[in-house]
Structure formats: C-alpha cells, structure tokens
Amino acid sequence: MDTEITHLNLPLSEDQARGLRIGQMVTVTGPVFTGRSRFHIRAIEDGIIPPLDFSEVNCFFHVGPVMRQEGDEWRIVSIEPTSSIRFERYGADVVRKLGLRTLIGKTTMGPRTVEALAEVGGIYLSKIGICGNQLAPQVTRVVGVHFLEELGKTEATWVFEVERFGPFFVAIDAHGNSYFEDLNRNLEDRMPQLRRRLGIPEDYQHTDVGGSVCS
C-alpha cells in the first residue's frame, strides 16, 4: 500500500465532498445502506423507500452482501461492491430524491449521475481490486435490514455501521469529473494505432446486410 489514503466521516458534508478529486483514495466511517437494481426501480417507479433518515444514513453502497444468519445475529461472509453503471437509468433521480452525497460501488456511473452529484455536492467511490473479504470486518455492526422477505438477502436494503471502510477511489467528484471518462479519452486517441497494428483498414466496417431498425 504505497499510496496516501484520506479518511472521511459519514454523512459527508458538502464542503468535504467538494474538496475531493478524482483518483484520490479514501475510506469512510459511519452509517451506510445497501441496494441494487430493485432498490433503484422501486424507489423511483413505485415510491418504495426504506424508513431511514437519509440526512444521517446518507451513503448508498451498491452491493448484494453474502450474509449468514447465526442465531439472531447476521454475519457477513463477503461483501463485494457491484457494478453501479447498471443503475444509470435511475441513479440521478435517486441521488436527487434522497439528497445523497456518497455513493460506493464497482465501475462508475454515467453522465446523468455525474451531473446530479455535481448539483448536490456528492461523490462516487469505486472499489479497489477484489475486496469483499477485507471490507467484511470493517462493517462493525449490522444495524438492520429492510425488505428482506420480499427481496431476499441479495437485493434487500441492509443498514451497516462501517469503520475505515475501504479504501475506495474517487471515480466521480463533485465538480462533474469522471476518472474513467478521462481514461477513455486517452484510449480513443490510441485506437487507430491498435487497428493499424492488427491490419484493420482505416475505413473498415462490418458487412451491413440491411434491415436493422436500431443503430
């Protein structure tokens, strides 16, 4: 671990969020709640939201934890962040509706969520490596679970207290910048050279056999 890590407390203030930059590595301490596709769809399409004080429990962790019940206690087996880019259809609406300043997940989110985060003063944190086993003991308490019966263990909303949770890196900052979009621009510059190397003619296109109704 040869890189400096900033330790943040949750809920994040707007000032703290605006002070972070893409690529920066951080941990978070405080309350988080979990959700995946079903949370996003239900929150926006059906208005079904767990009864939480989102000004306090303000960090949305995209994950389906592997949970095991031992007596009355829930134990976390592994907690691997899931790909957030899948939630882009509803991401911006959820950020605005709940006033979220911290999102944690895998991959990144798209332009609408980048815009919403810039608006509310929030950040998106992306996981570093395969990290579910290190993250598990950083969850100091399973506070509760919502929608377990209807959604099952993977899609349910779990509420956790976490301590020095991470590290993650800032993939979207509160100023409209995206780490992966920046990298992708470099890649676009490189692609013509890669194609030449593989002997792909500059004007090559796959044979079009017609009839397509979508691009």
Add this chain to the structure above:
Amino acid sequence: MISHDAVVAAMYDAMRTAAIALPPDVAAALRTALAEETDPLARQHLAVSFENFRLASEGQGLICGDTGYPLYFVTAGPETCLAGGFRGLQQAAEEATARCTADAYLRPTMVDPLTRANPGDNVGPGMPKVDLSFVAEGDGLEIVACPKGGGSEIFGTFYRMLFPSDGEAGICSFVIDSIVAGCYAGKICPPAIIGVGIGGTADLCMQIAKKAALLRPVGRRNPRPDIAALETRLMDTMREAGIGPMGSAGVNAAMAINIEVAVAHTAALPVAVNAQCLVGRRWRAIMDAEGEYTLTGEMDR
C-alpha cells in the same frame, strides 16, 4: 458404478473449493501482472485482490462475493457407468448447488428473469447448467465447477455474425472492440481471460468461446499455429491499449486471449467473445469408476 451421492459430493467439493481458492495458473498470471504494472491505482487493484484471495484461502470469506452462475462441465468416457444414468447429473448438480448456497459458498443470485423472484438456492429452469461431453477413453468422470461471476458474463459477452469478406480484419476489429467495451470502468474485472469462438452456429460459437475462457489453462496457446499466432497478435496489441487491472491505466487488460474454432457455414463467419474475470474461478474433481475422487486447480486439457 459411480453412485449419485459420489457425484453430488464431488460437485459440491469442486464448487465449494472454486469459491474460495484461486487456480494456480491464474495466480501466477496475476503475479506477473502485478510485477508489470506501474500506475499506483493499477498496482493497488492487484495488491488488494491478492489480500482478498489470501483471506478466502484462510476461511475468511470468498474469492469474490459475486459467485455468479453455477456452471458444471462434465466429461465422461465410453465405459463410464452412473447409477441412474446420465440423466441424474442435472439432479446431482442441483443438490450440490443448493448445498453450496445453504453453506454460504454461493450467494443466492439466480432469479426468475421476469418476476425477479429469488428461490434462494440458485436452482431454477436451466440452472445450474451442466455441460456434458465425452472423451475417447475411460470409465471415470471429470467435473469442473465454475462459479462464473456476473461482471464477466453480463458485460463480457458479445456475438456477431460476420461474413467471409469481413475476414481476419473483421475478427480482430470485433474482438478488440469487445474487450475495450468490456474493460471500461473495470466492468469485466480485468485482467480478464478472453475466450473467442469462431465458427459454428450462434450457440456453438458462444459455447466454444466460453470454454476457451473457462477451461483452458492460462498461458497455453491453441495447438493450430495460425490460431496461436492470431492469439499472440491480439494479446500483444491489447497490451498497448493502456488498459490495466479493473480498467485502470496499465497493460494487463487481458491475462490471456484464447481462441477456439468450429467449422462454419460457407456463407458465414460467426464470432463470439466471452470473458472470464481475474479470479478465473474453476476447480476440478477427477473421479474413478468407483466414485473415488481427487480435487485439483490444475487443468490438463
């Protein structure tokens, strides 16, 4: 005669081990990748992953929390005798998968595609998936269990019907576009093992791509020299794309690019890509005619 219980036990043990142990060839390839990467975040992605694998091997969690799709690749010989016949393999896979899920080696991840209802045991129509093939000799059974992660399957599956006039340029263009798209923001969890299928029907094309990604030892080239050369050329080119572990800045977007071919219709050039994520989960049970088995992370095909 191999008993039903022996098959269930071997499937359970192979699947359970695949969920907690990194195959040795994959571990070696990732160590090489770590030595090559220079970007701090790229290095951190791999260093953290290795710590995760260490914890899993010590019984503190899983290789990866998304245990994905429960897949079993079963190979039998002409003399193999199963109690109840080969029809029992699906039932055995269901029992093994449900047990692995109950014991928290697999996350309950398989749901109805429309209602999204989760039965909680990863068993449903078509799942677990059992692929059965036969070899020329033998009376035993080989079972490879693959908990195939969602990231690599969901974001790393591409198919296109190309045509003979699209040629090798078409194949290369499709393959690198697929890898680049899959690697964006680390969706398929690079360094990935990229399986490429060329030829066959659409389903066969994808199936050979999947087997190329899941079952071939990392580092082994296709025995056909022209195909091996194409694998090497694609690999060398991808290393210049600037994509590293988990989509960071680096060189190891892929730890291997494995091509398999099937005969094609004379009018067609179908190409498929199926990615396997950096954990490359698979574990093998080798069973004799009496149902005794040993487990190994090595693949010898």
